[in-house]
Amino acid sequence: MDEKINVIQVSVQSAEISLTGQDAVPNLVIHGGLMNIARGNMVLTLKSRDYDHVGAIGAVEIEKSRPVMQAQASLSVEQFNLILNFIKHRPPRPVTMLLALQDSLAVTSEGYLVAHSQNCRMISDLSWIIPVL
Numbered sequence: 645m646d647e648k649i650n651v652i653q654v655s656v657q658s659a660e661i662s663l664t665g666q667d668a669v670p671n672l673v674i675h676g677g678l679m680n681i682a683r684g685n686m687v688l689t690l691k692s693r694d695y696d697h698v699g700a701i702g703a704v705e706i707e708k709s710r711p712v713m714q715a716q717a718s719l720s721v722e723q724f725n726l727i728l729n730f731i732k733h734r735p736p737r738p739v740t741m742l743l744a745l746q747d748s749l750a751v752t753s754e755g756y757l758v759a760h761s762q763n764c765r766m767i768s769d770l771s772w773i774i775p776v777l
């Protein structure tokens with residue numbers, strides 16, 4: 645029987661700053677492995693914004709032909725800088741990222757995504773577990 649999940653857990657494997665163009669605003673590109681969905685990876689691009697935002701903060705695109713999710717999200721400048729400062733030093737264990745979804749995803753009891761009609765989900769919130777010891 646299928647179950648519904650509203651959070652995607654990601655173990656961060658690497659992160660890098662992306663600057664495109666001479667007047668570029670930095671983006672944080674995070675690569676990670678899915679923890680609560682079997683066989684998959686995610687690439688999340690975080691952008692900073694300097695305006696108040698209401699509603700979804702981003703979106704996750706789910707590729708049907710391969711186990712990769714592409715996501716984009718926007719954070720306030722303060723939140724973006726806070727996350728960047730926390731993860732720029734290698735923590736003792738991998739950082740975990742939690743993406744809260746507005747609409748649930750269906751997964752099998754073995755943890756595999758149910759592929760029918762799942763192509764995009766809106767991100768309502770983003771949480772972090774960052775080891776310090």
